Amino acid sequence: MEKHRLPDTPFWVDPESVASDHLTLSPEESHHLLRVHRAREGTPFEAVDGRGNFYRCSVRSVERRAVIGKILARAQDVGELRRPVEILVGMPDWGPLEQIVAHGVPLGVSQFDFVRCARSTGTVLGAQRLARLDRLARAGLKQSRRTRLPAMRSSASLEEAVAAALEGTRLVAHPNAAGTGFPPSDEVQGSFSLAVGPPGGFSAEEYEFLRSERFQPISLGPSRLTTETASITLIGLARNALQSSDLRVH
Amino acid sequence: MEKHRLPDTPFWVDPESVASDHLTLSPEESHHLLRVHRAREGTPFEAVDGRGNFYRCSVRSVERRAVIGKILARAQDVGELRRPVEILVGMPDWGPLEQIVAHGVPLGVSQFDFVRCARSTGTVLGAQRLARLDRLARAGLKQSRRTRLPAMRSSASLEEAVAAALEGTRLVAHPNAAGTGFPPSDEVQGSFSLAVGPPGGFSAEEYEFLRSERFQPISLGPSRLTTETASITLIGLARNALQSSDLRVH
Numbered sequence: 001m002e003k004h005r006l007p008d009t010p011f012w013v014d015p016e017s018v019a020s021d022h023l024t025l026s027p028e029e030s031h032h033l034l035r036v037h038r039a040r041e042g043t044p045f046e047a048v049d050g051r052g053n054f055y056r057c058s059v060r061s062v063e064r065r066a067v068i069g070k071i072l073a074r075a076q077d078v079g080e081l082r083r084p085v086e087i088l089v090g091m092p093d094w095g096p097l098e099q100i101v102a103h104g105v106p107l108g109v110s111q112f113d114f115v116r117c118a119r120s121t122g123t124v125l126g127a128q129r130l131a132r133l134d135r136l137a138r139a140g141l142k143q144s145r146r147t148r149l150p151a152m153r154s155s156a157s158l159e160e161a162v163a164a165a166l167e168g169t170r171l172v173a174h175p176n177a178a179g180t181g182f183p184p185s186d187e188v189q190g191s192f193s194l195a196v197g198p199p200g201g202f203s204a205e206e207y208e209f210l211r212s213e214r215f216q217p218i219s220l221g222p223s224r225l226t227t228e229t230a231s232i233t234l235i236g237l238a239r240n241a242l243q244s245s246d247l248r249v250h
Numbered sequence: 251m252e253k254h255r256l257p258d259t260p261f262w263v264d265p266e267s268v269a270s271d272h273l274t275l276s277p278e279e280s281h282h283l284l285r286v287h288r289a290r291e292g293t294p295f296e297a298v299d300g301r302g303n304f305y306r307c308s309v310r311s312v313e314r315r316a317v318i319g320k321i322l323a324r325a326q327d328v329g330e331l332r333r334p335v336e337i338l339v340g341m342p343d344w345g346p347l348e349q350i351v352a353h354g355v356p357l358g359v360s361q362f363d364f365v366r367c368a369r370s371t372g373t374v375l376g377a378q379r380l381a382r383l384d385r386l387a388r389a390g391l392k393q394s395r396r397t398r399l400p401a402m403r404s405s406a407s408l409e410e411a412v413a414a415a416l417e418g419t420r421l422v423a424h425p426n427a428a429g430t431g432f433p434p435s436d437e438v439q440g441s442f443s444l445a446v447g448p449p450g451g452f453s454a455e456e457y458e459f460l461r462s463e464r465f466q467p468i469s470l471g472p473s474r475l476t477t478e479t480a481s482i483t484l485i486g487l488a489r490n491a492l493q494s495s496d497l498r499v500h
Contacts, residue, residue, distance in 0.1 A: 106474070106476065220489070221357070222358075236482070237487065243471050
C-alpha cells in the first residue's frame with residue numbers, strides 16, 4: 001500500500017464551520033489530514049457535515065492549526081437510503097450495543113433507540129454513553145461514505161420509544177412467527193420502524209403492545225439469534241427492500 | 251435471574267459417543283452441566299452432535315466425571331435452513347473474520363471459506379486458526395440451537411475456492427452493481443454460494459473470474475460496507491430468501 005495516498009475517507013466538518021466557498025476543519029481533523037495524509041496547499045480532500053452535505057475540497061491554507069478548504073463541489077445525501085430506517089432495540093449489554101451501531105450505521109440506520117424493557121438488565125443510557133455511541137457513529141459514517149449522522153436515543157420504556165417511532169412499515173422480530181419472513185419489496189411502504197427484543201426477548205405483554213401499535217411480527221428464521229445478530233440482519237433486510245423497491249436509489 | 255435454572259442451551263456430544271439409548275458427554279461438557287447447572291440424576295438436558303442430530307436427555311449417571319444421558323427423544327436438523335448457504339470471503343483481518351463467524355453461524359451458514367485474494371493482507375489460515383474458528387462455531391451452534399456444524403475452509407486462491415463452491419444461486423457483492431439488489435425469493439433456486447471481497451474489494455480480474463463462474467453481481471446499497479458488514483448482510487438476505495420462498499422451513 002502507498003504511504004502518501006490520498007484519503008479515501010471524508011473528513012468531518014461541523015455545519016457551522018461551512019461558509020459559501022470554504023470550510024474549516026477542526027484541529028483534530030486538520031491534524032489527521034496534515035500529519036497522517038501529509039496534505040499541503042492544493043491537496044484534495046472530501047468532507048461531510050452529518051446533515052446530508054458532502055463537499056469536495058482542496059486545502060487552501062492552514063490557520064492556527066486548522067485546515068481551511070476551498071469548496072470545489074457539493075452534493076446532497078450521498079450514500080443515504082431513500083427513506084429512513086429506525087430501529088428500537090431492547091437494551092443489551094455494551095458490547096452487543098456497540099456492534100449494532102458499528103454495523104447499523106454503514107447499513108443506513110437513521111435512528112437507534114436502545115430501550116429499557118422488562119427483560120433488559122442494563123439501565124437507560126446516560127449522556128456520556130450516548131456521546132460514545134455518537135463518536136462511533138461518526139466514524140462509521142465517514143468510513144461508509146454516508147452523509148447523515150443517525151440520531152441516538154435511549155428510551156426509558158417501550159411506550160416512550162413507540163411514541164417517538166416512525167409510521168410506515170413497522171416490523172418486530174418474533175421467535176414464534178414461523179414462516180412469516182420479511183415482507184416482499186412491493187408490500188413495504190415508505191420508511192421502516194424495526195423492533196428487536198433484548199436478550200431473552202420482549203415479554204408477552206411487550207409483544208402485545210407492539211402488535212397493538214401495528215408492529216407486524218416477522219420471523220428471522222429457524223435458529224435462535226442474539227439481539228445483535230437479529231438487529232443487524234433486520235436492518236440489512238430493510239436496506240435491501242429500499243433498494244429493490246420503487247424507492248430504489250439511483 | 252434464577253441461579254439453578256435448567257440449561258436452555260444444548261450440550262455438545264461427539265457423534266461417536268452416542269449409542270442407541272444413551273450418550274456420553276465429554277468431561278468438559280459434563281463439568282459444565284454438573285457444576286454450573288448443578289445437574290443430578292434425572293436432570294433434563296439437550297445435546298447436539300454437529301451432524302444434524304438433536305437429543306432430549308436426562309442424566310442417568312456420572313461415570314469417571316462423564317455424564318451418561320438417557321436419550322428420551324431425537325430430532326433431525328433442528329434449527330437448520332432447508333438448503334445450504336456457503337460464503338467465500340476475501341481474507342480480512344482476524345477481528346472481522348471472527349465477527350463473520352460469530353454472526354454467520356447463528357444465521358445458518360453451512361460453509362465458510364476465507365480466501366486469499368489479490369488484495370488480502372493476511373495469509374491462508376493454518377490448522378490452529380481454523381481450529382479456533384471451529385470452537386467459535388461450536389459455541390454459536392449451541393447458542394443458536396442449530397444442529398449442523400458448518401465447515402471451515404481457507405483456500406489459497408479464488409480459483410480453488412470457486413472449484414469447491416456449490417452450484418445453485420451464486421451471488422457476489424459488487425460496489426458498482428447499483429440498483430441490482432438481492433434477487434426476489436421466487437428467482438432463487440436451491441442452495442446459495444455467496445462471495446464478498448476482502449477489505450479493498452476483489453480486483454477487476456477477480457470480479458471477471460467470478461462472473462465467468464456464474465456469480466451474479468448484486469449491490470448491497472448506496473454506502474460503502476466493510477467485508478464483515480457486507481458478509482453478515484448477504485448471509486441474512488440468503489437466510490430470509492430461504493424462509494420466504496417455497497423452500498420455507500416448517
